[in-house]
Amino acid sequence: MKTCNFCGNKNFVSKNVDYIYKHHGRFMLFEGVPCEECTYCGERYFEADTLKKVEFDFFEVLNEKRQPSRKIEMPVEVFAA
Numbered sequence: 220m221k222t223c224n225f226c227g228n229k230n231f232v233s234k235n236v237d238y239i240y241k242h243h244g245r246f247m248l249f250e251g252v253p254c255e256e257c258t259y260c261g262e263r264y265f266e267a268d269t270l271k272k273v274e275f276d277f278f279e280v281l282n283e284k285r286q287p288s289r290k291i292e293m294p295v296e297v298f299a300a
């Protein structure tokens with residue numbers, strides 16, 4: 220039985236979520252990534268194999284070994300209160 224590192228909760232729900240991989244200022248959005256989410260604080264836990272696959276796919280696309288499913292344009296703004 221695992222415990223949330225942040226809040227100590229022991230209840231998790233399996234979900235598929237959006238995950239943004241970032242590496243040296245490059246970003247790639249992965250949709251439908253499986254994780255376990257803490258039902259109390261919402262912290263997400265990914266399997267090591269899942270993160271390895273994300274990293275592998277990121278470099279495949281970065282090195283133009285294959286095309287991503289699609290590309291999106293993302294607005295950027297510096298937060299100012």
Ligand SMILES: [Zn+2]
Pocket residue numbers: 223224225226227228257258259260261262
């Ligand atoms: Zn938690």
